Amino acid sequence: MAVLIDSKTHVVVQGITGRQGSFHAKLMKQYGTKIVAGTSPGKGGREVWDIPVYDSMEEAMSKHDADASIIYVPAPSALDAGLEALRAGIRLVVIITEGMPPLDTMKLIASARRTGAHLIGPNCPGVISPALSKLGIMPAEAFSQGPVGVVCRSGTLTYEIAWSMTQASIGQSTVVGLGGDPVLGTDFVDALSLMREDQDTEAVVLVGEIGGEEEEKCAEFVGDTSFEKPIVAYVAGRTAPPERRMGHAGAIVSGGRGDYASKVSALAAAGVRVVDRPSQVAGALREAMHGRP
Amino acid sequence: MSRLFEYEGLSLFRRFGIPVPRFEVATNVDDVVTACERIGFPAFLKAQVLVGSRGRAGGVVQVSESEGARKAAERMFKGTIGGEETSKVMVCQSVKANRELYLSVTVGRSEAAPVLLASCFGGTGVEDAALRKPGVLAKEVIDPWTGLSPAQCSRISGILQLPEDARLSFASICLDLYSLMCGVDADLVEVNPLVLTPDSHLIALDSKIVLNDDALFRHPEFAETRGRHLAFGSELERLAWQKGVQLVDSGGDIGIVGNGAGLTMATMDLVKLSGGRPADFLDIGGGASAEQFERSLSVLLDYARVKLVLVNVFGGITRCDEIAEGIKRALSKRASRKKVLVRLVGTNEALGKDIISSIEGADIEYFSSADDAARRAAQLVTT
Numbered sequence: 001m002a003v004l005i006d007s008k009t010h011v012v013v014q015g016i017t018g019r020q021g022s023f024h025a026k027l028m029k030q031y032g033t034k035i036v037a038g039t040s041p042g043k044g045g046r047e048v049w050d051i052p053v054y055d056s057m058e059e060a061m062s063k064h065d066a067d068a069s070i071i072y073v074p075a076p077s078a079l080d081a082g083l084e085a086l087r088a089g090i091r092l093v094v095i096i097t098e099g100m101p102p103l104d105t106m107k108l109i110a111s112a113r114r115t116g117a118h119l120i121g122p123n124c125p126g127v128i129s130p131a132l133s134k135l136g137i138m139p140a141e142a143f144s145q146g147p148v149g150v151v152c153r154s155g156t157l158t159y160e161i162a163w164s165m166t167q168a169s170i171g172q173s174t175v176v177g178l179g180g181d182p183v184l185g186t187d188f189v190d191a192l193s194l195m196r197e198d199q200d201t202e203a204v205v206l207v208g209e210i211g212g213e214e215e216e217k218c219a220e221f222v223g224d225t226s227f228e229k230p231i232v233a234y235v236a237g238r239t240a241p242p243e244r245r246m247g248h249a250g251a252i253v254s255g256g257r258g259d260y261a262s263k264v265s266a267l268a269a270a271g272v273r274v275v276d277r278p279s280q281v282a283g284a285l286r287e288a289m290h291g292r293p
Numbered sequence: 294m295s296r297l298f299e300y301e302g303l304s305l306f307r308r309f310g311i312p313v314p315r316f317e318v319a320t321n322v323d324d325v326v327t328a329c330e331r332i333g334f335p336a337f338l339k340a341q342v343l344v345g346s347r348g349r350a351g352g353v354v355q356v357s358e359s360e361g362a363r364k365a366a367e368r369m370f371k372g373t374i375g376g377e378e379t380s381k382v383m384v385c386q387s388v389k390a391n392r393e394l395y396l397s398v399t400v401g402r403s404e405a406a407p408v409l410l411a412s413c414f415g416g417t418g419v420e421d422a423a424l425r426k427p428g429v430l431a432k433e434v435i436d437p438w439t440g441l442s443p444a445q446c447s448r449i450s451g452i453l454q455l456p457e458d459a460r461l462s463f464a465s466i467c468l469d470l471y472s473l474m475c476g477v478d479a480d481l482v483e484v485n486p487l488v489l490t491p492d493s494h495l496i497a498l499d500s501k502i503v504l505n506d507d508a509l510f511r512h513p514e515f516a517e518t519r520g521r522h523l524a525f526g527s528e529l530e531r532l533a534w535q536k537g538v539q540l541v542d543s544g545g546d547i548g549i550v551g552n553g554a555g556l557t558m559a560t561m562d563l564v565k566l567s568g569g570r571p572a573d574f575l576d577i578g579g580g581a582s583a584e585q586f587e588r589s590l591s592v593l594l595d596y597a598r599v600k601l602v603l604v605n606v607f608g609g610i611t612r613c614d615e616i617a618e619g620i621k622r623a624l625s626k627r628a629s630r631k632k633v634l635v636r637l638v639g640t641n642e643a644l645g646k647d648i649i650s651s652i653e654g655a656d657i658e659y660f661s662s663a664d665d666a667a668r669r670a671a672q673l674v675t676t
Binding site: 075076099100101102103105106107109110111137138139141142152153154155156157158159160163180182183184185207209210212213214217234236237238239240241244245246247248249250251276277278279 | 403407
């Protein structure tokens with residue numbers, strides 16, 4: 001039944017009249033995601049791809065039932081959009097928006113913690129449970145349904161790895177894109193806890209990168225819980241120079257912390273199979289799940 | 294990532310109510326000397342540079358009379374510190390200190406909340422001290438909605454064992470520092486050292502402020518700080534910046550262009566694993582146009598140290614035909630004989646392939662696997 005989203009998830013698209021929002025609303029709808037409404041302040045009453053548009057989340061929720069929202073609004077309004085969703089009772093908020101100030105992200109996370117809602121992102125590719133539902137911007141062709149959960153910080157690198165799995169006939173239960181920012185609503189540990197409970201997830205792929213201590217925390221969690229499902233990990237950034245931001249705001253080795261070696265050794269010590277190349281993920285998974293490469 | 298100069302930080306401290314020493318900023322030797330005379334000897338001359346470890350590189354000098362100040366200022370303006378030129382010198386009053394403390398507020402990644410850090414060991418040794426003796430670094434996680442609480446401040450002053458008569462002003466400095474962090478959207482505001490004078494006054498003797506670039510839209514007053522880090526960036530980074538392209542120089546000779554931070558880093562890593570040396574990290578982001586891609590690729594094609602360029606794109610919202618068109622334009626406009634290795638998959642892949650094969654007279658190799666492309670790049674450069 002996958003984690004976070006499935007075929008029963010009802011979705012509101014926040015910022016549906018914008019270029020990104022309307023483009024991806026169409027793609028998500030084509031994929032089969034149940035989009036019940038969209039919002040765009042001042043543009044209520046319209047329709048986008050036959051999806052009714054409202055001025056606010058409150059109004060949308062008074063007419064429709066939804067449990068998830070996806071945010072495409074520009075960074076200056078992303079905090080407002082997120083708070084609106086939480087106030088309207090949304091349980092899963094996915095923030096695609098790039099460039100949200102950390103202070104705004106931290107406020108939104110504090111609010112989400114109070115309501116118990118899941119927050120994914122910001123600056124993330126979204127979540128996809130292949131064949132069931134897609135809340136994000138990922139190219140659907142790269143994904144296929146199957147027993148492996150994928151958790152990652154990066155977008156295109158995830159498509160690359162999912163695509164190589166798909167080509168090797170290893171499908172995915174749910175793929176969660178955590179995002180490239182330093183402060184994120186959901187981290188590896190949160191996502192792994194969900195996958196641990198999910199009956200349809202038999203193994204997990206972690207796609208990490210340099211910066212922060214999320215992979216190290218994740219390794220600790222895997223060790224502490226004696227995580228039963230096999231895990232394969234790839235970490236990007238072994239060649240990244242220190243103190244430099246590698247594209248993502250969060251991808252920076254700072255004060256000697258969060259470098260490649262530290263992440264890989266922590267993960268390996270916790271029993272995670274760490275591969276050197278994205279193309280080795282599929283083989284390592286097969287070996288972990290079936291005992292042969 | 295925009296760093297402020299020390300004097301800019303001290304001015305902000307003053308604006309937010311944090312006590313600072315008397316200081317003036319001078320841009321030439323004469324002004325340094327007159328500033329010293331106004332402030333009084335002994336005084337400190339501090340080179341206003343953004344590189345770290347300034348003190349060890351001779352960027353901070355105590356002077357006790359005018360002639361000494363003149364000589365020190367001349368040296369500062371003439372020399373460089375960590376490769377960075379000094380265009381401003383701050384003259385600062387000398388302050389008697391009984392103790393040096395460390396205080397900062399930062400964006401806590403793991404906590405997903407602002408974090409206040411304090412240590413009774415300030416000065417240059419704070420990081421070593423923190424690592425050696427766990428417990429000397431006091432930490433408070435701040436609720437971003439309600440802010441730092443007075444109770445949290447007194448907890449910290451207890452841990453720092455501050456004298457009773459300094460505790461109230463310490464609490465107010467903590468609160469002011471947090472207001473400053475929120476007020477300017479900083480990733481880091483740091484006072485090191487925060488000194489305790491013999492008469493129990495607390496004074497911020499140095500400032501380190503790192504602004505968050507994503508929040509610059511609501512702080513137009515800091516717009517010109519963007520790109521400041523290039524003062525000590527490499528030549529390639531500065532050339533790229535002038536063309537509106539952001540890249541990170543990694544010193545090697547195989548140019549790297551990718552879409553997405555993770556994929557681009559992974560491409561560098563693959564080159565390294567094959568025995569090659571990546572020249573750079575250049576992420577064109579999502580949905581790049583042919584024109585944008587042409588500009589990015591051109592920076593690398595025009596730079597002598599880069600021997601060939603490896604393009605690795607996994608199309609999603611980025612279209613392979615746009616990328617191919619960008620490659621075509623970049624190559625047709627220059628006589629560069631540099632080889633371009635192209636790995637393009639995803640959206641409009643077939644169209645992209647067609648465009649690539651239509652480019653005449655250019656040295657292009659096409660790959661469908663990133664591993665193969667990286668291996669070939671390393672092989673071409675080493676032979």
